[in-house]
Structures are given as C-alpha cells and as structure tokens.
Amino acid sequence: xxxxxxxxxxxxxxxxxxxxxxxxxxxxxxxxxxxxxxxxxxxxxxxxxxxxxxxxxxxxxxxxxxxxxxxxxxxxxxxxxxxxxxxxxxxxxxxxxxxxxxxxxxxxxxxxxxxxxx
Amino acid sequence: xxxxxxxxxxxxxxxxxxxxxxxxxxxxxxxxxxxxxxxxxxxxxxxxxxxxxxxxxxxxxxxxxxxxxxxxxxxxxxxxxxxxxxxxxxxxxxxxxxxxxxxxxxxxxxxxxxxxxxxxxxxxxxxxxxxxxxxxxxxxxxxxxxxxxxxxxxxxxxxxxxxxxxxxxxxxxxxxxxxxxxxxxx
Numbered sequence: 001x002x003x004x005x006x007x008x009x010x011x012x013x014x015x016x017x018x019x020x021x022x023x024x025x026x027x028x029x030x031x032x033x034x035x036x037x038x039x040x041x042x043x044x045x046x047x048x049x050x051x052x053x054x055x056x057x058x059x060x061x062x063x064x065x066x067x068x069x070x071x072x073x074x075x076x077x078x079x080x081x082x083x084x085x086x087x088x089x090x091x092x093x094x095x096x097x098x099x100x101x102x103x104x105x106x107x108x109x110x111x112x113x114x115x116x117x118x
Numbered sequence: 119x120x121x122x123x124x125x126x127x128x129x130x131x132x133x134x135x136x137x138x139x140x141x142x143x144x145x146x147x148x149x150x151x152x153x154x155x156x157x158x159x160x161x162x163x164x165x166x167x168x169x170x171x172x173x174x175x176x177x178x179x180x181x182x183x184x185x186x187x188x189x190x191x192x193x194x195x196x197x198x199x200x201x202x203x204x205x206x207x208x209x210x211x212x213x214x215x216x217x218x219x220x221x222x223x224x225x226x227x228x229x230x231x232x233x234x235x236x237x238x239x240x241x242x243x244x245x246x247x248x249x250x251x252x253x254x255x256x257x258x259x260x261x262x263x264x265x266x267x268x269x270x271x272x273x274x275x276x277x278x279x280x281x282x283x284x285x286x287x288x289x290x291x292x293x294x295x296x297x298x299x300x301x302x303x304x
Contacts, residue, residue, distance in 0.1 A: 035170060
C-alpha cells in the first residue's frame with residue numbers, strides 16, 4: 001500500500017496546467033515569465049504559446065488553483081499570478097498520481113523500453 | 119554620421135513595424151474570444167503576446183517573427199476552439215444539459231405512448247409511428263452529438279465524468295424504451 005497525499009485522487013491534469021502550477025509553486029509570475037520558465041524548466045519539451053497559456057490559466061483560476069496578485073498603482077504593471085493552497089493540494093495529488101504511475105511502469109520493467117529496446 | 123543615424127532610425131522604425139503588426143493581429147484575434155475570457159484576461163493576453171513577439175524579434179530579427187506566424191496562428195486557433203468549447207460546456211445548453219434534455223423528452227414520449235395505449239391501442243400505434251423517429255433521434259442523436267462535440271474536439275477532463283453519467287442514463291433510458299416497445303409489439 002502506497003502512501004497517499006491525503007486528498008482523494010483527482011482526474012489527470014494537462015501538461016501545461018501542471019507546468020504552470022510547478023512554476024508558480026516556486027514564485028508568483030506574470031504571463032510572459034510563465035511562458036519562458038515553462039520552456040526552460042521542461043528543457044524545451046513544452047513551449048506553450050500565449051493562447052494555450054491563457055486557456056490553462058483561465059481553467060486554473062476557475063478551479064481556484066491560482067489567483068491574481070494585487071497590482072501596484074502603476075497602470076503599466078503586469079498582472080501576476082500565484083498558486084493557492086487548493087492549487088498546492090492539486091499539484092501534490094497530481095505529482096503523487098504521476099509517481100504512482102511511474103512506479104507501476106518500473107514494476108512492469110519499463111525502463112528498458114525507454115532505451116528503445118523492444 | 120548622419121547616414122548612420124538615419125539607418126538606426128530606419129532600423130528602429132522597421133523593428134516597431136515588425137512587432138506592431140503581429141500585435142495588431144493578436145489584438146484582433148483576442149476580440150474573437152468569448153466575452154468572459156476577453157474581460158478577464160484579454161489585456162494581459164495581448165501584453166504577453168506582445169512581449170513574446172518583441173523578444174523573438176530582438177533575438178532572431180524579423181525573420182524569426184516571420185517564422186513565428188504559423189505557430190502563433192495555430193496556437194490562437196486551438197485556444198479559440200478550446201475557449202468556445204469550454205464556454206459551451208458551461209452554458210445553459212451544454213452537452214450535459216443536452217443529454218438530460220433528450221433523456222427527459224424520450225421518457226416523456228414513451229410515457230405518453232403507454233398512457234395512450236391504456237385507452238386505445240390504435241392511438242398508441244399511430245403515436246408510435248409518429249414518435250419513433252423523433253425518439254430515436256433524441257435518445258441517440260443528441261447525446262451522441264453532445265458526446266462527439268465534447269470529446270472529439272478536445273477532451274475536457276472536468277466535464278467528462280458528468281457527461282458520461284448523463285450519457286449512461288440516456289443509454290439506459292433508450293434500452294428501457296426499446297424494451298417497452300418490444301413488449302408492446304409482442
């Protein structure tokens with residue numbers, strides 16, 4: 001029996017949503033910062049465009065996983081987003097789900113498949 | 119000296135043009151978004167896209183911006199489809215409501231037929247003839263259309279379970295109504 005993160009298992013999260021939460025769990029960011037950090041942290045594997053990024057941001061905001069930080073009086077200041085406690089719980093549950101999946105794959109002897117052998 | 123300044127000015131003018139045109143296109147694309155997304159994220163989306171285009175231009179020049187076009191258009195196209203699909207799923211007549219509506223209508227039609235058959239079987243027969251195509255269309259057609267629209271266009275993990283539940287109920291009602299029909303004919 002594996003230890004659960006203490007939250008009921010939720011449905012799988014999208015790659016972009018997961019990356020956004022991972023970046024925001026480190027520090028609050030604005031849109032472009034998020035785009036570049038996701039590209040950097042995923043080693044170029046996931047490079048969301050502005051359209052895709054904001055679809056994911058809207059969904060996360062609607063689900064209460066992220067919220068907007070208060071903007072300064074300067075009108076030119078960018079909107080910054082931060083992860084909420086509910087977002088952290090979702091992230092923890094998703095990482096636990098992925099870890100469990102990976103463990104299952106390893107138990108089935110799957111690392112050999114990653115090397116390209118049949 | 120003067121020519122150099124002019125070249126610098128031209129470069130900055132070209133740069134501005136190279137960046138401002140895609141930003142103008144993005145601004146127009148954002149106008150196509152559903153109103154709620156536009157109101158919530160419109161200005162921020164434009165600012166982020168502008169920053170992205172400006173950085174691409176700074177790093178790779180106008181050619182890089184030119185190469186960015188297909189990616190940008192594909193990205194906004196996919197985002198628009200997702201936004202409208204999400205807006206429809208959350209609207210009053212989303213896939214779940216549509217499936218429940220079809221289920222309710224299909225059940226009502228069959229209750230009507232059964233009630234009519236209790237009084238006069240000829241009535242029931244003519245009602246069956248009239249209502250059968252409608253019931254089949256509603257009980258199968260609408261949930262199937264809703265299912266296709268919500269699952270084939272783009273899988274939405276949040277609405278999938280609820281849609282599947284309503285579709286299961288619709289399917290159960292359809293099987294039930296077909297059983298009633300079979301008993302009636304027998």
